[in-house]
Amino acid sequence: MELSGAEITIQALIDEGVEYVFGYPGGAVLHIYDALSKREDQIKHILVRHEQAATHAADGYARATGRVGVCLVTSGPGATNAVTGIATAYMDSIPMVVLTGQVPTPVIGSDAFQEVDTVGITRPCVKHNFLVKDVKDLAVTIRKAFHIASSGRPGPVVVDIPKDVTDPNIRIPYAYPREVSMRSYSPAQRGHQGQIRKAVEKMLAARRPVIYTGGGVVLGEASASLVDLVRSLGFPITSTLMGLGAYPMSDRQFLGMLGMHGTYEANMAMHETDCLVAIGARFDDRVTGKIEHFCPHAEIIHVDVDPASISKTVRVDVPIVGPVQSVLQDMLSILKELGGKPDQTALDAWWRQIDEWRGMDCLRYDRGSGLIKPQFAVETLHKVTNGELYLTSDVGQHQMFAAQFYPFDKPRRWINSGGLGTMGFGLPAAMGVQLAFPDAQVACISGEASILMCIQEMATCKQYDLPIKVILLNNGYMGMVRQWQEFFYDSRYAHSYVDALPDFVALSNSFGHVGMRVEKPDELEGAMQEAFALKDRFVFLDVIVDPTENVYPMVAAGKGHHEMQLPPTMSDRELA
Amino acid sequence: MRHILSMLVENESGALSRIAGLFSARGYNIESLTVAPTDDPSLSRMTLVTCGNDDIVEQIKKQLNKLIDVVKLQDLADSEHTEREMMLIKLKAGRQDREELKRLTEIFRAKIIDVTEISYVVELTGASRKLDAFIQAVPEGLITEVVRSGAIGISRGDKGLTL
Numbered sequence: 215m216e217l218s219g220a221e222i223t224i225q226a227l228i229d230e231g232v233e234y235v236f237g238y239p240g241g242a243v244l245h246i247y248d249a250l251s252k253r254e255d256q257i258k259h260i261l262v263r264h265e266q267a268a269t270h271a272a273d274g275y276a277r278a279t280g281r282v283g284v285c286l287v288t289s290g291p292g293a294t295n296a297v298t299g300i301a302t303a304y305m306d307s308i309p310m311v312v313l314t315g316q317v318p319t320p321v322i323g324s325d326a327f328q329e330v331d332t333v334g335i336t337r338p339c340v341k342h343n344f345l346v347k348d349v350k351d352l353a354v355t356i357r358k359a360f361h362i363a364s365s366g367r368p369g370p371v372v373v374d375i376p377k378d379v380t381d382p383n384i385r386i387p388y389a390y391p392r393e394v395s396m397r398s399y400s401p402a403q404r405g406h407q408g409q410i411r412k413a414v415e416k417m418l419a420a421r422r423p424v425i426y427t428g429g430g431v432v433l434g435e436a437s438a439s440l441v442d443l444v445r446s447l448g449f450p451i452t453s454t455l456m457g458l459g460a461y462p463m464s465d466r467q468f469l470g471m472l473g474m475h476g477t478y479e480a481n482m483a484m485h486e487t488d489c490l491v492a493i494g495a496r497f498d499d500r501v502t503g504k505i506e507h508f509c510p511h512a513e514i515i516h517v518d519v520d521p522a523s524i525s526k527t528v529r530v531d532v533p534i535v536g537p538v539q540s541v542l543q544d545m546l547s548i549l550k551e552l553g554g555k556p557d558q559t560a561l562d563a564w565w566r567q568i569d570e571w572r573g574m575d576c577l578r579y580d581r582g583s584g585l586i587k588p589q590f591a592v593e594t595l596h597k598v599t600n601g602e603l604y605l606t607s608d609v610g611q612h613q614m615f616a617a618q619f620y621p622f623d624k625p626r627r628w629i630n631s632g633g634l635g636t637m638g639f640g641l642p643a644a645m646g647v648q649l650a651f652p653d654a655q656v657a658c659i660s661g662e663a664s665i666l667m668c669i670q671e672m673a674t675c676k677q678y679d680l681p682i683k684v685i686l687l688n689n690g691y692m693g694m695v696r697q698w699q700e701f702f703y704d705s706r707y708a709h710s711y712v713d714a715l716p717d718f719v720a721l722s723n724s725f726g727h728v729g730m731r732v733e734k735p736d737e738l739e740g741a742m743q744e745a746f747a748l749k750d751r752f753v754f755l756d757v758i759v760d761p762t763e764n765v766y767p768m769v770a771a772g773k774g775h776h777e778m779q780l781p782p783t784m785s786d787r788e789l790a
Numbered sequence: 791m792r793h794i795l796s797m798l799v800e801n802e803s804g805a806l807s808r809i810a811g812l813f814s815a816r817g818y819n820i821e822s823l824t825v826a827p828t829d830d831p832s833l834s835r836m837t838l839v840t841c842g843n844d845d846i847v848e849q850i851k852k853q854l855n856k857l858i859d860v861v862k863l864q865d866l867a868d869s870e871h872t873e874r875e876m877m878l879i880k881l882k883a884g885r886q887d888r889e890e891l892k893r894l895t896e897i898f899r900a901k902i903i904d905v906t907e908i909s910y911v912v913e914l915t916g917a918s919r920k921l922d923a924f925i926q927a928v929p930e931g932l933i934t935e936v937v938r939s940g941a942i943g944i945s946r947g948d949k950g951l952t953l
């Protein structure tokens with residue numbers, strides 16, 4: 215089979231089993247688009263309205279399915295627009311392949327029209343990138359890109375393709391390589407057995423153990439094994455923002471999220487634990503707080519496929535480099551073989567202490583308010599959707615409220631930008647999710663500031679009939695910024711008030727969608743029911759919420775887990 | 791502590807910038823960096839001198855190993871090794887200073903490789919510290935120009951950094 219570079223590009227994607235390409239055309243990729251147009255029976259292209267959205271949509275697709283998300287953008291501004299989405303995927307270790315057009319090889323370096331050094335610009339925010347200089351290297355490079363993106367610690371890979379490499383008149387024999395061998399890339403396949411045994415022994419000897427899991431459990435498809443391990447040990451478990459849902463959040467053993475906006479019980483348990491088992495989590499500063507105060511009494515076990523994650527910010531006692539799924543399996547079989555049980559008396563006492571912390575009810579809020587509280591909106595969303603949503607999020611208070619008040623019981627249901635915290639992520643990510651699961655209920659929770667950052671994607675949703683529900687927690691402020699200004703800048707709200715907001719109902723209508731607004735607590739449930747009853751329509755629900763609400767608990771930057779700020783509704787006596 | 795990291799890297803155009811970029815992005819120190827081809831045309835040998843406490847150097851090595859272009863890495867500080875750096879140094883050599891500079895060159899086992907009426911170029915090879923010492927020893931005001939290759943190193947014994 216002889217194919218041109220453009221045809222090879224498309225054929226390689228088809229051979230990879232790619233279902234959707236999210237993209238936007240331009241000069242440097244026109245040969246590729248022409249080749250694509252002849253193969254749309256086998257691979258579908260989704261035309262976004264901004265390249266940032268292409269990357270977030272591919273990312274959302276990847277987070278929901280576990281498969282590699284794919285984008286296609288042109289050179290220059292197409293590539294630079296994609297950078298935010300590439301960095302977003304990089305920070306959260308999301309497998310993605312981004313094909314960027316480049317100016318023809320003979321003019322590279324001459325400041326040609328729409329030329330940027332894409333490989334240079336993206337280098338710090340990709341797992342790897344390639345510039346393909348010869349059509350003969352194209353197929354194998356694409357194969358390598360998919361292999362790198364999806365193995366080990368996943369991440370985005372950019373393949374920069376100069377226009378002459380896709381020349382329709384130059385045809386070469388094509389065969390897609392099934393295997394690639396790369397002498398300098400071989401991610402860990404299994405953890406060190408001696409270390410795993412040591413970890414299990416320490417877990418069995420622990421008196422106040424805590425399991426702390428993260429996005430790695432989701433990425434590594436290890437939920438079922440995690441549940442087995444946690445249930446068989448009877449240990450308390452907490453999770454980062456990125457790992458929510460890997461262990462059922464409504465289960466009694468789950469303490470809620472930990473970290474800056476984590477629960478009192480999760481953070482206090484971290485502070486008091488004598489044995490911390492970190493699984494697929496990377497000790498982010500939002501989680502650890504001040505390192506000197508982090509888990510002061512604990513021996514730390516850390517399972518991670520990336521050796522560079524281990525002892526990066528917090529020094530650990532038992533490092534285990536390996537994929538979570540295989541390490542958890544090994545732990546389970548060693549447990550069985552040892553036949554040991556944790557010290558039940560100690561564990562009972564530990565649980566009594568945890569239940570006492572739980573009794574503080576750190577997520578309580580004013581339920582008697584005449585305004586819609588954002589927490590109440592999320593609780594209502596949970597009720598109306600039976601906890602079955604795929605929920606994407608933008609960035610801000612609404613994101614934290616969703617994480618605190620929507621208990622996800624399955625992995626890959628909670629889709630948000632944690633590491634980069636990219637406003638504008640939510641809506642395009644929801645497009646990727648809805649395309650992956652056309653029959654699923656998909657919603658995007660957002661704020662009135664965030665949603666405007668990719669609002670143009672309402673047009674894409676119209677074109678492809680994506681029945682996403684946008685739940686806008688409209689507090690009129692960049693709430694998360696306002697909260698920091700209230701706490702740390704004596705309530706000087708410098709530029710965190712979004713003046714001149716659009717009428718979101720009319721705006722949705724103008725894009726051809728249903729728009730609804732709700733302002734009273736007692737109308738909220740009905741409005742949400744109505745929105746979700748419109749099964750084949752995109753609905754934008756503008757929920758006017760209390761503009762002054764803050765996210766609690768909060769561990770301020772530079773503080774320890776035990777120094778949480780709790781909601782003001784708690785009286786001082788209760789705190790003492 | 792100072793560490794000499796010796797690496798075999800893919801002989802590809804992006805490799806050097808990936809490594810240099812890693813150091814600037816993560817705020818690591820580079821004291822010197824040298825790259826040159828090896829006997830295997832697909833590989834370059836890169837020697838990087840850095841310093842930092844054990845935790846930082848450990849993290850540097852992990853991050854370098856993660857780069858797909860880095861095929862193999864060795865920390866020469868982990869074992870017995872030999873280190874060499876070359877320096878070419880141009881000195882103001884007026885009549886009154888010539889004797890002193892010649893003596894210095896002899897003491898350091900350096901070579902004078904270029905001479906004019908008023909200048910010497912001296913070539914000196916050795917561990918980086920020896921080069922520092924030479925610079926220190928040159929009388930004030932006589933140095934016109936210094937060029938150093940950056941350190942390279944190799945482990946002692948029969949084992950080599952190979953694939």
Ligand SMILES: Cc1cc2nc3c(=O)[nH]c(=O)nc-3n(C[C@H](O)[C@H](O)[C@H](O)COP(=O)(O)OP(=O)(O)OC[C@H]3O[C@@H](n4cnc5c(N)ncnc54)[C@H](O)[C@@H]3O)c2cc1C
Pocket residue numbers: 305306307366367368427428429430431433434435453454455456457471472473474475476493494495496497498500501517518519520523536537538539609610613614631632633634635636694
């Ligand atoms: C406004 C805002 C507030 C936030 N507040 C909080 C907060 O209160 N609490 C909180 O937790 N986060 C919070 N975050 C998110 C935070 O910034 C980090 O993104 C998050 O804590 C990182 O989660 P993680 O440790 O699970 O790491 P991830 O980024 O999910 O990294 C996954 C880790 O698992 C490893 N891994 C991947 N695949 C595998 C595998 N197969 N096997 C083994 N290991 C694997 C990776 O190498 C990596 O180390 C907030 C973010 C924002 C934007």
Ligand SMILES: Cc1ncc(C[n+]2csc(CCOP(=O)(O)OP(=O)(O)O)c2C)c(N)n1
Pocket residue numbers: 608609610611612613634635636637638660661662663664665687689691692693694695
């Ligand atoms: C692209 C981008 N710019 C700036 C920020 C900083 N930031 C974090 S939260 C936030 C405010 C978000 O406001 P809104 O979307 O209304 O959400 P709310 O906090 O009110 O729920 C800002 C500006 C960011 N995270 N991303």
Ligand SMILES: [Mg+2]
Pocket residue numbers: 610661662663687688689690691692693
């Ligand atoms: Mg807001």
